[in-house]
Amino acid sequence: MANEEESRKVGRRRDEMTTVLILLEELLSNLQINLLLISLIITLIGPNTRKRKRWSIEDPTRMLDSIPAHVKQLDRLVRLTDRSCVDNLRMDRNTFGRLCRILRDCAGLIDQKFVTVEEQVAMFLCVLSHHKKTRIVGYDFMRSSHTVSRYIHIVIRAVLMLHNLFLVKPSPIDDSCNDRRWSWFKGRAM
Numbered sequence: 001m002a003n004e005e006e007s008r009k010v011g012r013r014r015d016e017m018t019t020v021l022i023l024l025e026e027l028l029s030n031l032q033i034n035l036l037l038i039s040l041i042i043t044l045i046g047p048n049t050r051k052r053k054r055w056s057i058e059d060p061t062r063m064l065d066s067i068p069a070h071v072k073q074l075d076r077l078v079r080l081t082d083r084s085c086v087d088n089l090r091m092d093r094n095t096f097g098r099l100c101r102i103l104r105d106c107a108g109l110i111d112q113k114f115v116t117v118e119e120q121v122a123m124f125l126c127v128l129s130h131h132k133k134t135r136i137v138g139y140d141f142m143r144s145s146h147t148v149s150r151y152i153h154i155v156i157r158a159v160l161m162l163h164n165l166f167l168v169k170p171s172p173i174d175d176s177c178n179d180r181r182w183s184w185f186k187g188r189a190m
Contacts, residue, residue, distance in 0.1 A: 069142060070115075070141070070142060073140070073141060074116075074141075078096060079093065088122075088129075089125040089126065089129060090125065090129040091125070096118075096125075099121060100117050102162065102165070103117065103121060103155065103158050103159070103162075106162055106165065107158035107161045109121075109154070109155065115143075115147070115151060119141065120154065120155050122141075123141055123143075123151055124155040124156065124159075126140065126141075127148075127152055133145075134148040134149045173185075
């Protein structure tokens with residue numbers, strides 16, 4: 001009888017433990033479902049409360065549609081005549097093309113996703129030659145002032161990398177120089 005009674009107690013405990021385990025499994029599955037629902041609600045509501053994104057899904061196609069307008073603007077500034085190129089960028093078309101080629105080959109400038117090297121250099125030269133603000137250049141090139149500023153910094157970094165090519169190292173003038181332009185400085189040594 002004692003064995004029978006102990007086996008019943010063990011059986012009851014086993015049944016109780018099984019019941020507790022089943023309850024715990026149900027609680028965990030309910031918890032997982034609740035967490036899933038809460039995360040779904042947060043993802044549905046979340047974008048409305050977050051900071052507005054600058055580009056939506058439709059914007060790349062809009063950017064692609066605006067490329068012909070950007071090319072037309074660059075053509076108007078640079079490629080029509082040498083006179084218009086000199087007026088806008090302070091250099092003729094040949095010089096502008098050579099500068100773009102040097103910056104592309106030697107300094108490593110590359111065409112970006114929506115802005116070519118020629119447009120980057122033209123923005124830089126507009127700021128440099130006419131002392132225009134980035135907002136004005138951005139309006140002329142149909143770009144944001146942030147984009148203009150970024151590409152101006154990229155081009156100026158590339159130009160500074162070419163200092164050995166663009167800047168000539170002066171050679172000192174000796175006392176034996178017979179050039180009459182330097183004769184004024186010979187007697188004034190201190």
